[in-house]
Each structure stands twice: as structure tokens, then as C-alpha cells.
Amino acid sequence: MPPDALSPLAWLERQPLKPSEQLFAIFSSASAAEPFKAWQRSITAQAPSPIWADTAYAEWEAVMPYVGIVAAGSEFLEWVATTESRDWGWLAVSSAPQEALVEHLRSLTQVLLPNGNVVFFRFWDARYLLSILQSVDVNATQLMPVIERCLINGQPLDIGGSALKTARDFPWWEVSESLLKHLSTESATTRINNLMKWLNEDRPDLYEALSESVLRHKVATFLQAPDLPQAPKSALVDYLISELD
Numbered sequence: 549m550p551p552d553a554l555s556p557l558a559w560l561e562r563q564p565l566k567p568s569e570q571l572f573a574i575f576s577s578a579s580a581a582e583p584f585k586a587w588q589r590s591i592t593a594q595a596p597s598p599i600w601a602d603t604a605y606a607e608w609e610a611v612m613p614y615v616g617i618v619a620a621g622s623e624f625l626e627w628v629a630t631t632e633s634r635d636w637g638w639l640a641v642s643s644a645p646q647e648a649l650v651e652h653l654r655s656l657t658q659v660l661l662p663n664g665n666v667v668f669f670r671f672w673d674a675r676y677l678l679s680i681l682q683s684v685d686v687n688a689t690q691l692m693p694v695i696e697r698c699l700i701n702g703q704p705l706d707i708g709g710s711a712l713k714t715a716r717d718f719p720w721w722e723v724s725e726s727l728l729k730h731l732s733t734e735s736a737t738t739r740i741n742n743l744m745k746w747l748n749e750d751r752p753d754l755y756e757a758l759s760e761s762v763l764r765h766k767v768a769t770f771l772q773a774p775d776l777p778q779a780p781k782s783a784l785v786d787y788l789i790s791e792l793d
Contacts, residue, residue, distance in 0.1 A: 553702020556625040556639060562704075568643045569696065571618040573628075574653065575637030576672040578611040583636040586627040592619040597650045603657065613637075613672045615649045634701055635673045644694040644712045652694050655716040662725045669721070674701045676731065681705055685727040743767050743784060754788050766791055 554562070565571060573596070575583035587596060596616030600606055618624060618639065628639065642649060659669045670676060678700040681688040692698075693709040744764060747755040755763065770780070770787050 554699065554704055555629040555702070556699060557629070559639075559699045559704055563697070565641065566643075569641050570643075570646075571620075572640045572642060572646070572649055573616050573618050573624065573637060574613065574640060574649075574672050575616075576611060576613040576670075577609065578613075578670075578672075579633055579636045581631055581633030581636045583627075583631075583633075584612075584614065586631075587614075587616060587624055590623040590627075592622050594619075597646060599650055599653050600657065601650075603654065605657070613653070615646060615653060617646055634675050637672045638674045638677065638698055638700040640692075640695045640698040642695050643710065648694050648713045652692070652714045652716075655714065655718050656691075656721060658719040660719045660722045662723065662728070666719050678703055678705065679731060680727065681707065683727055683730055685724050685730065691721065739771055740764060740767050743771075743781070746781060747784075751785060754785065754792075757788075757792055763788075 560571070573583075573587070575587070575596075577584045584596075594617060596614035598606070599613040599615060600608060628636075640649070653671055656669050656671045658666050661667060680686055681691070681698075681700075682705070688705075688707045689709050692707050693714055694712070695707045695709045697704065697706045697708075699705075744755075744760075744767060747763070747767075757763075758766070766788060767784065770784055
């Protein structure tokens, strides 16, 4: 977790659960960190609810998102505090029953893009969700009305939702053009930062061959290539070597 990140226990100590509130985990089998297996290892954990149950995607177990009630002192919270995964999921506090959270998140299975296309929404993926909920283009309370507050990759966020139930069918949420641009810019910055970190650790010869600002510019230029491979590290090395010749 980043240096300023809160552990789940520190977050709960800062703002303890009220008698009407419960702590939930929203996670997905799509994460390589395998949060579902971590959940199963917790002896206090009850079976989580599959969010896509009763939909056309009910059999997509390999990428199924879940909602589960997290018991106090759960081993799962220890796993959350120590995992390096950024896409496993997130924690939420709500006064709504578990089924209400399931129903609302199910209504976000797919969303509408500005061009009218319908796409799946990775609402469990903390890498994107925090930016979405913090965006000036999004009313977080309207998007997540059944959630009071949450902890996303160690970052606390008050949403203020107090609804005990919602009733909508997907797709109902329309993603704005400005939000798409914001997410695209943020995603590019994250990729640049990750590659700069990798160069510093694994290829210090290339990292130190140029000033940081020049190197960052070259990495950004490289990432704009239309035929960029999925794992671009070796291609980046070749590109930087050619730039130094």
C-alpha cells in the first residue's frame, strides 16, 4: 500500500461501525490476487453473494464479482492489509442489507458510453473506481446510493449514501465524455510511472542515461505507438537504445 494508505483496522478505528451498519467486501475472481480464495481461507467468513446471479452471466465464475459481509477480526482484513494487489476489490460500509448491495451493483453490470455503446463496468476494480468516485463529473452518492463510506486501496472516501434499497436494470448509468478523457489521461500517467519505476529498478543503465524529464517524455512517446504490444518492456528497451544511438 502507498505510504499514506490506511489499513482496514485503522480505518475502522477512525470511524467505528454504527449499530445499524455492516462492513462489506466487494471483490472479483478476475483479479490475479485471487481474493475469493483469500475469502474462503477466513474461518469467520460466510459465503459471499455472486453479483451476476440471475443474469445472463451467472455462469461466468472465472470473473464473477461478489459481495460479502466482513466479520470483525476477520482474517480477510489481514489479507487486504498486506496484499500488493490494486485490483482485488474494496471495502464498503452500509446500513443496507447484503442483498440490496448485490442488487445495486448488479444494476451496474453494464453502462452506457457517450456513443451509445454498452460496455461492462469493472466496479470491483479499485484502480479505476476511486478515480471515478472522486471525479467532478460523477455524483458518487447517486452512483452508489446504498454505500455510506468505503476504503479503496487504502484511501478512505465518504460517499454519503443512505438508501436501503434501489431498483434499476442495467444499463442505466451514462458515462460522460469528460470522465472518459479523465480516465484515459490518468491511465496513461500510471503506465508511464510504472515503466519509469521498472527502468530505475531493472535497467538503471537506461534510466541514468537521460535526465528524468527527457526519459519520461520518451516513455510517453513510446506508449503512443498504435501497435504497442501488451507487455511492452522489451520493446521499450529496444526503443530507448535506438534513441540513444
